Amino acid sequence: MSTTTAAIASAEAHSAHNYHPLPIVVASAEGAWMTDIEGRRYLDMLAGYSALNFGHGNRRLIDAAKAQLDRVTLTSRAFHHDRFADFCTQLAELCGMEMVLPMNTGAEAVETAVKTARKWGYRIKGVPDGRAKIIVAGGNFHGRTTTIVSFSTDPEARADFGPYTPGFEIVPYGDLTALDAAMTENTVAVLLEPIQGEAGVLVPPAGYLAGVRELTRARNVLFVADEIQSGLGRTGRTFACEHEDVVPDMYLLGKALGGGVVPVSAVVSSAEVLGVYRPGEHGSTFGGNPLACAVALEVVAMLRTGEFQQRATELGDHLHHELGLLVGGGAVDAVRGRGLWAGIDIVPSHGTGRQISERLMGRGVLAKDTHGSTIRIAPPLVISKEDLDWGLDQLKGVLAQQ
Known part of the structure; x- marks a missing residue:
């Protein structure tokens, strides 16, 4: 039995089969190339689903991480640390927004956006308690938590995980007429991927994102752009929304924000929207930790150059x-x-x-x-x-x- 075969057999025996990886066992990587445990090199044409936008082992990001490792890696949000304010300030500036709520994974960012939109709906818009609705698009992929799969149309992601969380309405992706018809006085947000990645890199019809922005603004509804895969340089702009000169009410970021070094995600929005939170209403032990902030700060600096x-x-x-x-x-x-x-x-x-x-x-x-x-x-x-x-x-x- 080869070393690769043995390693794969061990993984199959002792880990849950929630993925079906290609039969390769990676041992090292640099730039756009990965090397397996038997010394064979492979060109990486996936980049960790965009988490590795800046390549494997990017020197600037590794150096930023190493420098921070020698200082402090975690404080929890019980205390301030000296990288947090810079991270929030500079990421908000990159997004043209005012405030940042840091988390760890993309799914956490989406869950945070759902909670934020609902709280904004009750506190600011005046939606009756328990009546908030969020509109999403068919074919979406926003993560795999129980709430998120509740509004998935993919049987593989959704089946056997009920009962499902209510409060969501699904409309066809790219269909402005259906979106307009689905909106009511209780709609608090429209949550969309500017390009649907997991669905097969689906680009919406020209004018769709601008139309979503126009409809949401007219109906006092938040436009939430899930740029976890599409954002931070992947499409040729910092954000995919920029291709239609659209600025949403809320960006959801992840993957490349951690540079392929550590998991970092964030919800970025206005003071009105993120200002609805009070201490104790949402949090994360690791969200916004010093190591994550140090790496993400370097990512922001790299993106600033264009x-x-x-x-x-x-x-x-x-x-x-x-x-x-x-x-x-x-x-x-x-x-x-x-x-x-x-x-x-x-x-x-x-x-x-x-x-x-x-x-x-x-x-x-x-x-x-x-x-x-x-x-x-x-x-x-x-x-x-x-x-x-x-x-x-x-x-x-x-x-x-x-």
């Missing part, structure tokens, strides 16, 4: 041009996405998304499937054009096989 957004724009244009050439050739039905982010629908006769991902792994490229026939491409923003082209050549080679 370098990574520009790379995502330029390399993204190249990526989509090359992928577009594959459509209609018999192997690819459609390509969607923006920046260094793409969903590729494979013609079923060429294999499932899982099978294509496994064949790519055999050629030294790591990507991941979603929803059966789709694979996702989302390399670190630091990837070189040469490495990106090599990865695309491997994809073309796989698709040429019958």
Whole structure:
């Protein structure tokens, strides 16, 4: 039995089967490349679902983490620490907002947004107690907590986890007419991904986000943008909402905010919205800890230069041009996405998304499937054009096989 086979067998025997990883065991990584326990190198074309926007082992982020490790890593929010104010101030400025509520994971940020929108609805908008409604989109992926799966339309995420949390209404993604019809005086928020990642990198129709902003503003409803995957440079802008010159009432951030070093998430909004909280009403022992703040501060500083957004724009244009050439050739039905982010629908006769991902792994490229026939491409923003082209050549080679 090989070292890889033994490691996978041990993992399968002793860990819950809530994931179905590709059969690789990673031992080290740098930039856009990962190396397995037997010394084989692979080009990372997934980037931890955008958590690794700045690549593996980014020197600036590792140095920031190491420096903080020697000082203090956790105080809990029972005390102030010397990185917290800078983190909140600088992240709020990056977002064009006023206040930050830090958490750890993306799902925690979404749960926090749900609580915040409801409390704002009762305290500020005047919705009767217990009547608040939040509108979400079909095909969404916002996490896997019991409340979040209550408004999922994915049977795999939702089945067997009831009873489900009430207070949500689901409308078709990209449909402004349905959204308008669903709004009532008790609607407190519209929660959307500007681009639906898990659904296959679905970009909404042009004008949709601007239309959502117009409707929510007219009806005194919060527009909550889940930019946990799409934000922080992935699409060529700091936030995907910027492609339509839209500023939501609330940003939900995570993944890349921790630079692939530590989990960091945040809800960022106005003083009116986040000002509804009083001590004891919400919290997290680890949220906003010194180590997380030190790393996230460096992420904010890196994004301020615009370098990574520009790379995502330029390399993204190249990526989509090359992928577009594959459509209609018999192997690819459609390509969607923006920046260094793409969903590729494979013609079923060429294999499932899982099978294509496994064949790519055999050629030294790591990507991941979603929803059966789709694979996702989302390399670190630091990837070189040469490495990106090599990865695309491997994809073309796989698709040429019958």
